[in-house]
Structure formats: structure tokens, C-alpha cells
Amino acid sequence: MLRSLMLAGSWLLLWRLAVLMEYAPHASIWFPSAGLSFAAFLILGLRAVPIVMLCSLIATFWVDDLYAMHQTWTQLAYTGVLFGAAHCFSYYCGAKLLKQLVRRSFSDALPKIILSFLILGSLSALLAALLGTQVLAGSGLIEQQEAASIWLPWWIGDMAGTIVLTPLFIGLLSWRYPLIEGWLGGLDFQQSGQGLYGFLVKLLISSSLLTLTMLLAAQFRYSEVSFAVFFLIIPQMWIVYTESAFRASLSLAVFSTLTAVWVASLSLMDYALVYQFAICVISASAYFGLAVPVLAAHNAQLRELALSDGLTKVASRQYFFERAEQELLRARRYQQPISLLVFDIDHFKQINDQFGHTAGDSALVLVAEAIGKGLRQSDLLGRFGGDEFLLLLPGIDLDKASETAERLRQALRGVKVADTRHFLSGSFGVVQIERHEDFQDAFERADECLLKAKKAGRDQVFSSRPAEQR
């Protein structure tokens, strides 16, 4: 009940603020209540209808009072219900469609979600403006001719309110209504508590620059000067790329409110359309900008998945082979030796059979950790698959590589299967990659050595000299 009252109170407060900033009857620079209705339908669905209907009814009575129209109570109640129905229908339909689209998308489809939001938000505002003006004309509150002239500024005002403010209201409502589902498409609208001072400084810089451009427009009164407001996309994008989604939408709200306040107080009504378009274009670009950090994080995650083995976190087989080719070229260019180790845990099947696959998995992780500890920065450890690992040693010749393999074989003997008394051992095949040998051939040679080590009783190192040294 308290939440509904707060929602209704905010809707009416924002509506009154918009009326204060009207540049023509029924045409405000931006109409924040439209953004609140859209956000409320997105989050609460049909449950928001009674609240928005009540607000529309009160607003109709208020309009009569503000414009001194002196309609009867029954006439106003009738108009209010029709106006409310038109408003609810327009924004509910848009919100319902958007929600369905968002639910069907994945988080990497964020630009598509933002585009859908911009299109559906604008279309809902258009429908609300067309139906709203017809309701007012039909009930005699305005002339039919007036309806034909005000639907466009009404639409742009509603559109600015919707596309600029809906994300902020989603953020605020999802804080008040925490049980909403996670359908925000990867965007985190929760309020961030970090670096508030830095954010306030950015907000101050952006607001000061806006104030400066508005004062210049008021001073010179050329339409060319009013277009300078479009440059303010730069501080807004700075905030979008460096702050949370919630703060970015808060900054857009401050930007649009301040623009509306300056237009009204500096009597810049002649350029109202320029400012309305600036608000819409800057907000639309900023919301697309919000997708960039989300996409970058998603790409980093995919890259991580492709480069490393999911279980042991060492290089994946594909990445190991790619890097090995590059290292081979580098070693040849600088005439440096390069060696390859292939090793496999002994009787790993028994570990799985005896202690279970989870114990087997954790043994693989322990092996990767134990081997990884004794390596240099330039060495590359990878998992070929199953219990077989690969180790590339740039700058290392066969003798040193065999010594390393021996050291690692002993390190492996100290690894115990978790919660058991079973110690591991491994067999190693070592080769130095020959000058004219390709990586695949070197790998097969190393694998043959490993096989020999297994046949010779396991827990051993077998190596193969380059042909030219034999």
C-alpha cells in the first residue's frame, strides 16, 4: 500500500513538474510520468493499472483547475477514465511486448534489447499522444483543431520522458520491488556504492557545461547556438563508460531535467524542439553505450573459455597448439632451442574407479597446480585431454628439458588424491623440436616416448634426441 502511494505520489509530482515546464499548452519539453508508467508496467505488469489510472484521473481534474476550464465533475471523471485508459493501454502494450522480447534474448543480445526498448518506447509514446489528444478533443477539453496541432509536441515530450527516464525508474523500482525477475538483459541496475565522489564530480562537470551552453543560447538567441547542446554527448558518454548503468541513467535524468528547467527559466521555448531532440538522441546513444562494457565482459568470458581448459585452467588444447606454432617460429628466428614434454598420470582410470570421478577431477586440478608451480613465465602448460598434459619449454634444449621432466616427475609423486592415501605418479615423453620439424611431428615423437615410458613400467621419463644429433 505504502509502495503504491509512493508510486502514485511520484507520478503526480513528476506530472506537475512537466506542466511547470510546458512551452505550449499540453506540450512539455519532456514528460517524466510517461517514463514512470512504462517502467511500472514493465516491472509490475497489470498490477500497475489501478495506480496509473488513479493518477490519470487526478491529473485530469488538475488540468481543469490549472487551465481554468470549468468542466463539470462528471465530465472530468469521464475524460479522466478515458485518458487513463488510453495512457495505460499504450504503455502497457509496449511494456508487455518489450518484456517478451527481452525474456527471449540472451545477455549478448543487449544492443537488440536496447533498440527494441527505444522503438517500443517511442511507439507507445506515439499511441499515447494520439489517443490522449483524441480523448481531450472528444470530451471537449480542447478543440479538434488544437488536437491536430499538439499531438506532435505531446508525442516528443512523452517520448523524451520514456526513453530518457524509464531505465532510471526501472532501477529505482527494482530496488523497491526486489522480487522482480532478472530480465534486464545483463544490465545491472542496482545502485553502486563505489566512488561516489568521482561520480558527483563528473555530474557537476556535465551540468556546468550544459548550463554554459544554455546561457550562451539565451544570450545570443541564434538557433545555431542552441545546437551546441549536442556536444554534451561527450560528458554523458564519459559517465556511461566509467560508471554503473544506474548512475548513467541517473546522469541522463539530471541532464534532461536541467535542460527542461533552463528552457523554461531562460525562455528558450523557440528552440524547444532542438532540446527535445538533443535529450532523445543523447539518451539513445548513451543507452547503446551501456551495452559496450557488458559486451566486453562477455567477450572476455568467451575468450577465457576458448583459451583455457575449464577444469584445470591451464591452456586449452587448441590454444596450446596455436601458441606452440608461434613459439616455434620465434625460436627459429632467434636460433634458440625449444622442447616439448608430454605427460600422463599413471593408472588414472583406477583413481576414477576407486575414488569416483569427482576425486579424479580434483586430482587433475592438483596435478596442474603442482606442475605449474615449478615453471618459468615463458613455459606453457596445456591439457591435451583426459589425463594427458603438454608442456612447451622455449629456450630449453633436450638435456635441460629431461632434467625438468625428472624434477616434475618427482613433484608429481608428492601429489595425493584428496581425502585418500593414494599418491600419484606420471610418465613423461620429452623431445627437442628439430629445426625443420613441424609441431605435429614433434608431438607424435614425444607421444611415442611417453608410450615407451608407460611400457617400461610407468613413473619414468623417456626422451628422443633430434635426428641430427643421433
Ligand SMILES: Nc1nc2c(ncn2[C@@H]2O[C@H](COP(=O)(O)OP(=O)(O)OP(=O)(O)O)[C@@H](O)[C@H]2O)c(=O)[nH]1
Ligand atoms: N575424472 C576425470 N576423468 C577423466 C577425465 N577425462 C578422462 N578421464 C578418464 O581418465 C582415464 C584415462 O585413462 P587412460 O589414460 O586411458 O589410462 P590410465 O588408467 O591412466 O592408464 P595409463 O595411462 O596406461 O597409466 C579414463 O578412464 C577416462 O575416462 C576428466 O576430465 N575427469
